[in-house]
Amino acid sequence: MDQRFRPLNRQIGRALHAYDMIADGDRIAVGVSGGYDSLFLIWALQERLRRIPVWYELVCIYVDPGFEQSFRKDLVSYCRERGYHLIVEATDFGVVAHSAKNRENPCFLCSRLRRKRLMETAQRLGCRKLALGHNKDDLIETLFLNILYAGEIGTMVPKQPLFHGKLDLIRPLSFVDEEAIRRFCMARGFPRFRNPCPSAETSKRREIKDMLNALYQRNPKVKGNIFSAMHRCNKEYLL
Numbered sequence: 020m021d022q023r024f025r026p027l028n029r030q031i032g033r034a035l036h037a038y039d040m041i042a043d044g045d046r047i048a049v050g051v052s053g054g055y056d057s058l059f060l061i062w063a064l065q066e067r068l069r070r071i072p073v074w075y076e077l078v079c080i081y082v083d084p085g086f087e088q089s090f091r092k093d094l095v096s097y098c099r100e101r102g103y104h105l106i107v108e109a110t111d112f113g114v115v116a117h118s119a120k121n122r123e124n125p126c127f128l129c130s131r132l133r134r135k136r137l138m139e140t141a142q143r144l145g146c147r148k149l150a151l152g153h154n155k156d157d158l159i160e161t162l163f164l165n166i167l168y169a170g171e172i173g174t175m176v177p178k179q180p181l182f183h184g185k186l187d188l189i190r191p192l193s194f195v196d197e198e199a200i201r202r203f204c205m206a207r208g209f210p211r212f213r214n215p216c217p218s219a220e221t222s223k224r225r226e227i228k229d230m231l232n233a234l235y236q237r238n239p240k241v242k243g244n245i246f247s248a249m250h251r252c253n254k255e256y257l258l
Contacts, residue, residue, distance in 0.1 A: 030194040038178040040189040045075040047148040048141035053212035055204040056152035079105040082133040084113025086215035153190045156197035
């Protein structure tokens with residue numbers, strides 16, 4: 020095993036065990052975005068198959084939002100070279116979300132439509148699990164997005180049963196730092212697919228990420244404290 024993967028593998032294993040994410044014989048759909056997180060998730064789940072007594076099958080799904088500068092062909096080539104089973108769903112979700120027809124936040128609408136298509140495709144392919152590449156930073160950022168812009172305390176959960184148990188949404192990277200994933204992917208030479216979304220650098224999530232990174236730089240313990248607080252909510256001291 021690549022020594023750089025050991026600490027990340029332990030964190031993945033902790034999340035998988037703590038939330039009972041994967042069972043023997045599962046057919047798992049993996050949502051692919053083209054970013055480091057989802058590419059690492061595919062690689063890690065495939066790598067773990069060699070060393071654990073549980074067998075599962077992986078099917079990768081990419082929902083193309085329909086922007087002109089799409090990296091779809093490059094992603095298809097990358098997955099083919101590595102033997103990944105990739106299904107591509109061609110849509111216009113990103114284009115519609117950024118059009119005059121949409122009065123909502125473009126990121127919100129596009130994300131909602133892509134997630135819905137992912138779930139539909141996973142079920143069509145006979146998958147009982149849908150794995151997404153959200154990491155520890157994503158969970159923390161979502162907490163602050165909900166507090167500041169939705170007026171509620173909540174975040175993404177590592178495992179979420181949907182449709183009365185017909186499909187489980189799982190996030191095996193929930194305990195893994197985004198920066199650790201980035202360093203690993205760069206060291207291994209993972210490709211960097213350019214995100215063609217015009218809102219990629221101006222979204223509310225980008226604002227929250229920048230805010231949190233400023234706090235982390237001042238005090239390295241802040242991220243760990245926030246993540247611990249998400250496990251230790253004292254409801255007696257909430258309104």
